[in-house]
Amino acid sequence: MFSKLRLATACKVGELSGRLSIKLGRGRGETLSGRVILALDPRAISKLSAGRDIVLVSGTNGKTTSTRNLASILRDFAGEGVSTSESGANMPAGIAALLAQLPRNRFAVVECDEMYLPDMYQKLAPKVIVLLNLSRDQLHRTGEVRKVSNLWHQAFTNDDVTFVVDRDDPFLEHAVSQAGHVIRVSFSGRRHPDAATCPNCAAILDWSTGDYACACGLGAKLPDVRSDKRLDGPQRNTVLVIEAARLMGAEILADEATDLINKAPDRIHSFSAGGKIIPTHLAKNPESWRQALGDVLADQVVLSVNARGIDGRDTSWLWDIDYAKLRGKRVICTGERRLDVAYRLSVQGIEVSVASSFAQAVEEFTSEPIQAIVSYTAYQDLLATELGITAGKSGAQ
Amino acid sequence: MSLTIVRLYHDLLGTYGDQGNAEILMHRAKARNLDVQLVEVTPGMAVPRSGDIYLLGGGEDGPQSAALEMLKQDGGLQYAAAGGATVLAICAGFQIIGESLPDSSGNAVAGLGLVDAHTIYDASPRSVGELVIQPSRGGLPMLTGFENHQGLTRLGEDMPPLGLVQSGVGNGFSKQEGVWHGNIFGTYMHGPALARNPELADAVLQCAAGPMRPFNDPLADAFAKERRQTLTGN
Numbered sequence: 001m002f003s004k005l006r007l008a009t010a011c012k013v014g015e016l017s018g019r020l021s022i023k024l025g026r027g028r029g030e031t032l033s034g035r036v037i038l039a040l041d042p043r044a045i046s047k048l049s050a051g052r053d054i055v056l057v058s059g060t061n062g063k064t065t066s067t068r069n070l071a072s073i074l075r076d077f078a079g080e081g082v083s084t085s086e087s088g089a090n091m092p093a094g095i096a097a098l099l100a101q102l103p104r105n106r107f108a109v110v111e112c113d114e115m116y117l118p119d120m121y122q123k124l125a126p127k128v129i130v131l132l133n134l135s136r137d138q139l140h141r142t143g144e145v146r147k148v149s150n151l152w153h154q155a156f157t158n159d160d161v162t163f164v165v166d167r168d169d170p171f172l173e174h175a176v177s178q179a180g181h182v183i184r185v186s187f188s189g190r191r192h193p194d195a196a197t198c199p200n201c202a203a204i205l206d207w208s209t210g211d212y213a214c215a216c217g218l219g220a221k222l223p224d225v226r227s228d229k230r231l232d233g234p235q236r237n238t239v240l241v242i243e244a245a246r247l248m249g250a251e252i253l254a255d256e257a258t259d260l261i262n263k264a265p266d267r268i269h270s271f272s273a274g275g276k277i278i279p280t281h282l283a284k285n286p287e288s289w290r291q292a293l294g295d296v297l298a299d300q301v302v303l304s305v306n307a308r309g310i311d312g313r314d315t316s317w318l319w320d321i322d323y324a325k326l327r328g329k330r331v332i333c334t335g336e337r338r339l340d341v342a343y344r345l346s347v348q349g350i351e352v353s354v355a356s357s358f359a360q361a362v363e364e365f366t367s368e369p370i371q372a373i374v375s376y377t378a379y380q381d382l383l384a385t386e387l388g389i390t391a392g393k394s395g396a397q
Numbered sequence: 398m399s400l401t402i403v404r405l406y407h408d409l410l411g412t413y414g415d416q417g418n419a420e421i422l423m424h425r426a427k428a429r430n431l432d433v434q435l436v437e438v439t440p441g442m443a444v445p446r447s448g449d450i451y452l453l454g455g456g457e458d459g460p461q462s463a464a465l466e467m468l469k470q471d472g473g474l475q476y477a478a479a480g481g482a483t484v485l486a487i488c489a490g491f492q493i494i495g496e497s498l499p500d501s502s503g504n505a506v507a508g509l510g511l512v513d514a515h516t517i518y519d520a521s522p523r524s525v526g527e528l529v530i531q532p533s534r535g536g537l538p539m540l541t542g543f544e545n546h547q548g549l550t551r552l553g554e555d556m557p558p559l560g561l562v563q564s565g566v567g568n569g570f571s572k573q574e575g576v577w578h579g580n581i582f583g584t585y586m587h588g589p590a591l592a593r594n595p596e597l598a599d600a601v602l603q604c605a606a607g608p609m610r611p612f613n614d615p616l617a618d619a620f621a622k623e624r625r626q627t628l629t630g631n
Contacts, residue, residue, distance in 0.1 A: 139413065144458070145412075204440050314545060314588075315543075316588055319589055339616070339619055339623050347424045
């Protein structure tokens, strides 16, 4: 009885603090609301998860988009309300706030930060965990890609949950190699830029066939689902999301699945500045930059790089990317670390200039189309400006 | 004059963007009209013995052990270094060129022994953050980089460090950071180190190619200056 009352009070006070935070223009309120809930009832996440059918979505790239996509597919195909995180708040506070939201639907699709996944797996007792991909990201926080893979490997040893993973990613295959139930999806293999050695035994991985093989047996398990078409990152994530939706009871026919894959959501949002519309990619690590660069068609490009906490405080990864696609275009760099990216481009022989702000950069172009690639906090700042709220600075550079 | 730069196993030792050091050296060498070529050494290939500059980057524990084993068996880098070739080794690479280092289970294994340095596994939190050092030689200014490592490295008594730590951790002993012994450079600085410190890039080039005229690259200098100013206030 007391336990229920405590949870109810925590959720009510949390909701009020969240509303206050929005009123004060401090952001969207989830994180504050969740912190209050957890302060008043540290067991709130487990209690709010009890009796619900939960899917956790994690991985380096595409978490927010895939979470939203899965929630929408479940609504359409399972015909039920779905609670989900809309904003990408994927740490415990954000997750507590989402679970507390009314109505508390039976289905919840929850985005989860990689480092918190083992803990959230324990607390939420999900039915399904979707693991999208693992590559270099925020190394100042995670240390190494391998560390995340090992952390998961050690945490996932039971058969109380079903994983949906891209088995072409050796870091994911290692993460689930001790797990009881795994749906392995293969996209016919592709070289992983960070996996020269085996995540399990550290031997040099044999990639000669375009897929990996190792004497220790990593990669030997056959895939459950195979896709032979060439798919890009967002499309691959959609395939995984469809498998997860099926596990949750959604009946999706083959041609419906093809439609969903063809219109896989990407990470482009159009911002307006100085009367111009700028389709903008959120890219935050080498892999997502490679994908974003592949989509650049305009001859005028703005690149914005910050190095606040969530962006990765070390900008060295800018050197992992080949920018040849930008050759011959007019490129303006902005953001707090504009010189890091501008110098990197100049060494590759790409002409660049710098501007003190996104608006300033856009102003230098007299015509459209203009495209932008921006880092995480730069994107948040643009969104905040658009919504008329003060951006929360996520740590100094 | 011609110059051969050898980039060693960048698939294994390129986790933190250090492969960029090769591009920066190429860029600054070409600006001086040097005839420069880059040799990419991948696992299974022999390490050339006649290179002028050898580059090793930072990597994760498993790949670091794999790279160390291959270098030991090959012997090409040790041969070239004994003959006076220039070596720039970053982070895991810096640990590899020392006398000993921990393997992925934490047991001490022999390194390549190009410099008298012993890396030990330390249970304290990983050293992660901006690093600022003051070199005492070569007319080098304050250098900056980003460190991200678990091990700590003790230099032998006669081994000169690259510089003294102004802020950050560096080697973790006596405020020392890196090593600069003859033509061999080691450091924990990522960034990559040569992107954030053009003067260090030229010091490495000059070890291999002799004195060279200054190269005016306003963007490189502005970047180095911005980092220095942000981190030290001057």
